[in-house]
Amino acid sequence: PTPIEITWYTNRANTQSVLHSHPYYELVLPIRGSVMYSVNGSLISLSEGELIILPAEIFHYGKYDISESVSERLLAQIDRFLWDKTAEELCFSELCNLYVPLVISASSVSSWGFRSLFEHIDLLRSVKEEKNRQVLSQVMMKTLQIYIMESLGEEHSRKLPKNSIVEQAVQYIQHEFTDPSLTVLDIARHTYTSREHLSRVFKRYTMQSIHNYVTELRMQFFHQQLSEGCSIMEACEGSGFSDYSSFTRSFRRIHGMTPTQYLKNLR
Numbered sequence: 001p002t003p004i005e006i007t008w009y010t011n012r013a014n015t016q017s018v019l020h021s022h023p024y025y026e027l028v029l030p031i032r033g034s035v036m037y038s039v040n041g042s043l044i045s046l047s048e049g050e051l052i053i054l055p056a057e058i059f060h061y062g063k064y065d066i067s068e069s070v071s072e073r074l075l076a077q078i079d080r081f082l083w084d085k086t087a088e089e090l091c092f093s094e095l096c097n098l099y100v101p102l103v104i105s106a107s108s109v110s111s112w113g114f115r116s117l118f119e120h121i122d123l124l125r126s127v128k129e130e131k132n133r134q135v136l137s138q139v140m141m142k143t144l145q146i147y148i149m150e151s152l153g154e155e156h157s158r159k160l161p162k163n164s165i166v167e168q169a170v171q172y173i174q175h176e177f178t179d180p181s182l183t184v185l186d187i188a189r190h191t192y193t194s195r196e197h198l199s200r201v202f203k204r205y206t207m208q209s210i211h212n213y214v215t216e217l218r219m220q221f222f223h224q225q226l227s228e229g230c231s232i233m234e235a236c237e238g239s240g241f242s243d244y245s246s247f248t249r250s251f252r253r254i255h256g257m258t259p260t261q262y263l264k265n266l267r
Contacts, residue, residue, distance in 0.1 A: 003079035003137045006122035011071040016063040016207070018254055019216035025078040025098070026054040028062075029115060033071030036063040038206045039101050041167030049106030051114055053148070055098040056080040059174060059217065063207055074118055078141070086141045092149055108151035117144060165191050166205040169198060173210075177217045180242035184210050214240075215250050222251075226266060232259045 011033075028035065028051070035046040039060040046052055048067070054060055064071045087096035109115070121140045127133040172190045176182050187210065188195040202210050218239040225235035233244070236259075241247040251259050 002124045002133055003082045004121050004124065004140060005077045006118050007075045007077065009073050009075060011064045011066060012069065014063075014065050014071075017061045018219070019059055019061045019213060020220055021057050021059045022077075023056055024080055025056050025083045027076040027078070028052050028054065029074040029109065029118070031072040031074055031115075033067035033073075034065045035071075035073060036065075036207065037061070037101070038063075038208075040170050041164070041205060042101065042162045043205045043207070044101060044103065046103070047106060049109055051104040051109045053098065053102040053104075055101065056083075058099070058101070059170075060101075061207075061216075074115065076118055076121065076144075082137065082141055083145075086138070086145055090142060090145060090149075092145055094152065095145055095148065102148075102152065104148065104151045112147045112151055114147065117147065163201060163205045165193055165198065166202055169202060169210070170206075170213075173214055173217065177214055178221065178238065178240040180240050182214065182240070216254070219251065219254060226263060232263060 028037075028046070030046050030048050030050065032048060034048070035052075037044040037046065037052060037054070037060055039054070039058060044052060064073070083098075084096055087093075087098075104114075117140070121144075124133055124136055124140070127136060168191045169187050172187055173182075176186075184195050184199065188198045191198060199210060202213070206213060218241055222235045222239040222241070225238050226232070230238065236244060236247050248259060251257075251262070255262060257265075
């Protein structure tokens with residue numbers, strides 16, 4: 001695999017991903033249809049042709065609505081070490097160890113030719129010599145980051161709307177989700193607001209309930225525990241699920257199979 005992977009995604013129905021994070025930077029360019037991302041208290045609406053940069057290890061999920069018959073988006077998944085090393089070499093402090101999403105306007109994406117650059121990066125997989133592939137990856141990474149910095153300096157690129165209460169709630173949940181006794185009331189007390197108000201504003205900015213958010217966060221941690229060699233019961237308890245039968249129902253709803261079947265596939 002190359003340090004930069006380009007992928008084309010197509011959805012033929014309106015859909016929403018589960019809450020997740022990954023160890024690489026992800027750049028998403030909607031080609032057809034609208035995309036909505038929820039990231040740490042920010043609700044980000046992307047139009048066709050805009051580009052979002054999602055930092056590594058940041059929890060997020062997307063809602064993809066079709067235009068006519070499909071929703072299509074182009075993704076670049078970039079090795080975290082390569083991204084940060086390049087940003088340091090170019091003295092791009094805004095991009096080094098990035099921890100908030102960035103959005104680049106459709107006009108900047110078009111004028112700087114991001115889609116064409118992604119297509120050129122995709123050709124890296126055809127380069128046979130490893131050393132040549134590494135050199136080209138570094139050149140492409142520098143070109144990409146220069147384009148990004150030039151685009152961010154243009155007036156069309158926008159800042160992201162954020163709700164401070166939801167941001168505090170999300171941070172607290174991500175720190176405490178493995179506690180099986182965690183409740184909505186605990187989160188409301190932490191954010192100094194009522195349970196009812198928190199529930200309303202949380203769903204508005206995250207597109208789902210607090211309960212579902214906590215469940216999906218625990219589910220990703222469950223997957224991580226399984227991959228590290230824990231048994232299903234150990235991973236279930238370590239992820240904050242106190243009721244195994246409720247856990248299995250949630251797991252089947254999200255993945256369409258039982259935890260045992262999932263573990264067999266993982267192996």
